[in-house]
Amino acid sequence: MQDLRRRLSDTVGEAFARAGLAAELGRVTSSDRPDLADFQCNGALAAAKAEKANPRALAERVVAELAGSPDLARVEIAGPGFINLTLTDAALAARAAEIAADPRFGAERVAVPRRVIVDYGGPNVAKPMHVGHLRASIIGESIKRLFRFRGDEVYGDAHFGDWGFQMGLLIVAVAEEQPELAFFQAGEGPFPAESPVSLADLERLYPAAAARAKSEPEFRDLARRATAELQAGRAGYRALWRHFVEVSRSALIREFTALDVNFDLWKGESDADPLIAEMVQTLEDKGLLVLDQGARIIRVARDDDKRDLPPLLVVSSEGSAMYGTTDLATILDRRRTLDPQLMLYVVDQRQADHFVQVFRAAYLAGFASEGELEHIGFGTMNGVDGKPFKTREGGVLKLHDLISMATEKARERLTEAGLGAELTAEAFEATAHKVAVAALKFADLGAYRGTSYIFDLDRFMSFEGKTGPYLLYQAVRIKSLLRKAAEAGAAAGAIRVTEPAERELALTLDAFEGALAEAYAKRAPNLIAEHAYRLAQAFAKFYAACPILSATEPERVASRLGFVQTTLGQLECALGLLGIATPERM
RNA sequence: GCGCCCGUAGCUCAGCAGGAUAGAGCACCAGAUUCCUAAUCUGGGGGCCGUGGGUUCGAAUCCCGCCGGGCGCACCA
Numbered sequence: 001m002q003d004l005r006r007r008l009s010d011t012v013g014e015a016f017a018r019a020g021l022a023a024e025l026g027r028v029t030s031s032d033r034p035d036l037a038d039f040q041c042n043g044a045l046a047a048a049k050a051e052k053a054n055p056r057a058l059a060e061r062v063v064a065e066l067a068g069s070p071d072l073a074r075v076e077i078a079g080p081g082f083i084n085l086t087l088t089d090a091a092l093a094a095r096a097a098e099i100a101a102d103p104r105f106g107a108e109r110v111a112v113p114r115r116v117i118v119d120y121g122g123p124n125v126a127k128p129m130h131v132g133h134l135r136a137s138i139i140g141e142s143i144k145r146l147f148r149f150r151g152d153e154v155y156g157d158a159h160f161g162d163w164g165f166q167m168g169l170l171i172v173a174v175a176e177e178q179p180e181l182a183f184f185q186a187g188e189g190p191f192p193a194e195s196p197v198s199l200a201d202l203e204r205l206y207p208a209a210a211a212r213a214k215s216e217p218e219f220r221d222l223a224r225r226a227t228a229e230l231q232a233g234r235a236g237y238r239a240l241w242r243h244f245v246e247v248s249r250s251a252l253i254r255e256f257t258a259l260d261v262n263f264d265l266w267k268g269e270s271d272a273d274p275l276i277a278e279m280v281q282t283l284e285d286k287g288l289l290v291l292d293q294g295a296r297i298i299r300v301a302r303d304d305d306k307r308d309l310p311p312l313l314v315v316s317s318e319g320s321a322m323y324g325t326t327d328l329a330t331i332l333d334r335r336r337t338l339d340p341q342l343m344l345y346v347v348d349q350r351q352a353d354h355f356v357q358v359f360r361a362a363y364l365a366g367f368a369s370e371g372e373l374e375h376i377g378f379g380t381m382n383g384v385d386g387k388p389f390k391t392r393e394g395g396v397l398k399l400h401d402l403i404s405m406a407t408e409k410a411r412e413r414l415t416e417a418g419l420g421a422e423l424t425a426e427a428f429e430a431t432a433h434k435v436a437v438a439a440l441k442f443a444d445l446g447a448y449r450g451t452s453y454i455f456d457l458d459r460f461m462s463f464e465g466k467t468g469p470y471l472l473y474q475a476v477r478i479k480s481l482l483r484k485a486a487e488a489g490a491a492a493g494a495i496r497v498t499e500p501a502e503r504e505l506a507l508t509l510d511a512f513e514g515a516l517a518e519a520y521a522k523r524a525p526n527l528i529a530e531h532a533y534r535l536a537q538a539f540a541k542f543y544a545a546c547p548i549l550s551a552t553e554p555e556r557v558a559s560r561l562g563f564v565q566t567t568l569g570q571l572e573c574a575l576g577l578l579g580i581a582t583p584e585r586m
Numbered sequence: 587g588c589g590c591c592c593g594u595a596g597c598u599c600a601g602c603a604g605g606a607u608a609g610a611g612c613a614c615c616a617g618a619u620u621c622c623u624a625a626u627c628u629g630g631g632g633g634c635c636g637u638g639g640g641u642u643c644g645a646a647u648c649c650c651g652c653c654g655g656g657c658g659c660a661c662c663a
Contacts, residue, residue: 079606307589316661323663463625466611544627
């Protein structure tokens with residue numbers, strides 16, 4: 001069940017072929033001039049360039065071949081040779097009816113599903129999530145949902161940062177504060193089952209230790225040795241480390257759940273550790289490892305590189321694994337377990353070079369084929385001053401505090417609207433939370449992921465304009481209308497298209513598939529956000545222009561209720577792909 | 587220094603497989619409600635698309651230079 005754009009592309013493509021031109025030129029797009037037509041084809045212009053012919057004359061030939069197409073009310077040539085296509089109301093109504101009957105609201109599936117791992121979120125042991133994690137979580141979650149909806153078999157992996165130097169830092173920090181702990185004794189244990197540290201301890205110890213490591217080489221070396229010993233399997237360190245991981249993970253899951261971000265896999269960097277020794281041997285056997293300044297590296301530069309790409313560091317001069325090492329071993333691990341056809345890394349754009357290094361190393365080692373690994377980079381979130389987001393005191397804002405701020409603002413707005421009186425305290429709180437999450441997510445996903453954006457809570461939380469709350473409002477208004485319809489015993493029926501607002505709504509509903517297809521191809525959720533907003537707007541127009549329950553004829557009520565129901569379904573579907581849930585009232 | 591990204595309306599951002607009059611939201615101005623959530627809708631003003639060249643019948647979009655901003659450049663992730 002294709003969308004109108006695809007069907008028209010086929011029709012017009014055939015007309016191009018019959019006119020002796022390339023069928024690919026028949027590509028149809030939605031009209032740039034909705035006042036003139038529904039769709040357009042610019043193929044005659046491209047054909048004219050190739051054939052050195054008059055574009056209007058070529059367009060005439062194509063249009064002649066289109067004569068008699070039953071769905072087209074008008075076919076016109078405009079300007080230098082645009083072919084403008086206008087559908088009949090009946091064809092539009094038929095398509096709307098298809099969408100209404102479709103549990104996928106007009107969206108298609110990929111022809112050949114792939115197994116895909118989306119690696120996102122990037123939480124770390126001992127580090128509370130901060131605003132920097134917001135984008136990775138929001139964008140990754142949306143891409144995961146989009147790929148899954150398109151029909152791929154998708155696994156979201158949190159890829160927990162639970163290995164490497166920061167663990168050594170924590171171990172020496174705890175050892176310094178509580179040297180009497182059993183964990184620091186040699187031997188195989190047993191070791192205490194209770195964690196000697198709380199989340200607050202970890203959050204206090206880690207930044208202090210990280211800062212000290214920068215200024216005190218002795219301390220840094222101590223931590224490096226601890227890291228190496230942990231990775232070598234020292235039992236006490238392992239036992240202590242497991243406590244760090246558990247304390248951190250349970251806190252992180254709470255944070256992610258608040259954002260409606262859910263992972264299928266909580267694999268950590270440590271899971272790749274058992275593979276490292278073997279992997280290093282394999283890399284050695286393949287002749288990829290080179291000893292350089294005491295470290296073992298893989299050279300990944302290529303002749304046609306425009307700059308000097310540093311090698312991938314596989315084993316540090318201390319003998320420990322680096323994040324590139326675990327990333328590489330993780331690819332090997334995934335190859336052996338899930339064997340995905342695609343791995344998407346939703347990570348800050350600033351790590352682009354790192355991923356180029358890791359991916360090339362993986363290709364060289366034969367752990368993946370060219371094109372199976374993809375870095376989905378994103379820009380930073382900046383403050384209203386245009387600089388990376390900071391708290392008023394200049395520190396990094398915790399994600400938890402950010403969500404609290406947004407929720408508080410949502411409560412204020414809802415109270416202003418008098419919603420507090422209508423809902424139970426519990427329902428009010430749930431709604432406020434939904435509004436807050438919608439505001440944050442829509443603001444983030446509304447902009448193209450690659451560019452940085454300015455975080456302005458007041459703007460995001462506005463109930464007017466291109467915001468999450470506006471979209472929720474439209475959905476809520478529809479739900480309210482449908483409740484009234486149910487009370488009145490009115491039901492949706494055959495869809496008819498008569499009013500201009502109905503035409504526009506039908507065309508917008510049809511555009512869902514195109515938006516999703518492009519969002520999928522470009523890994524760009526902002527296109528879904530854009531569609532959701534257009535749909536909400538088209539509905540608002542329809543709602544203002546067309547009486548629904550109070551329409552005079554029962555057929556019209558039924559038809560319009562069909563539009564209403566379908567709009568709600570597609571809107572909630574689109575918002576769902578953005579990770580946004582709608583409340584019942586607001 | 588080398589490389590990557592960005593520069594579009596007062597502000598925040600789309601558009602960039604070249605194509606008609608460059609769009610949206612906010613802000614500003616003017617309207618609309620006996621009726622389904624007006625937290626809405628309608629209309630209006632506002633732009634040498636950073637800049638200078640080039641390719642093309644046609645450039646915000648492609649190529650080159652320059653200016654301005656952000657970021658990255660192995661033993662932290």
